[in-house]
Amino acid sequence: ETGVTQSPTHLIKTRGQQVTLRCSSQSGHNTVSWYQQALGQGPQFIFQYYREEENGRGNFPPRFSGLQFPNYSSELNVNALELDDSALYLCASSLGGLAATYEQYFGPGTRLTVT
């Protein structure tokens, strides 16, 4: 069984630029959630994708957007980067739908630094 993977591991961008982060979900999972974790804090929910559709969104502006692909992998896109976007971005996969469980399994994260 393959776990959740994320790429890249680290990324440095300049304010105003755009960034795309990628996530491959665990085999057998159809749901991907994205979280932002600032230094010293707990993760904050950005949004969730279930079967290629957005299935819930946290308190993040529209410049945070996402996609889920037919193989359930996912992308997080952030436009017009701001300094406060510097954080660890975590992807979590889970099983949604009728067989849903509460358990989410996290990838290692992408450390984004905006300068």
Add this chain to the structure above:
Amino acid sequence: TQLLEQSPQFLSIQEGENLTVYCNSSSVFSSLQWYRQEPGEGPVLLVTVVTGGEVKKLKRLTFQFGDARKDSSLHITAAQPGDTGLYLCAGANFGNEKLTFGTGTRLTIIP
């Protein structure tokens, strides 16, 4: 807005001691999960509790879900340096897989 408060925020104890971390909310959750996170890595799921009053044991770790499903505790017996990390509780509600994370407890076990 559902919030989860963890206490203590920081805890540093000697190897071999016991400790308890608390996770409290004014809201009811369908389930509560505990994760451990090490620097530069993603959170690793330790346990999920779903029934009020439920107690689960994982080796030296004991997890309890409050009767009203608003709070939880994590007790570690005979702490070891390998227990060092950030402990996060997270609540979820049925039909909404969004996890609401607690504020975290940073645990350091001194050899």
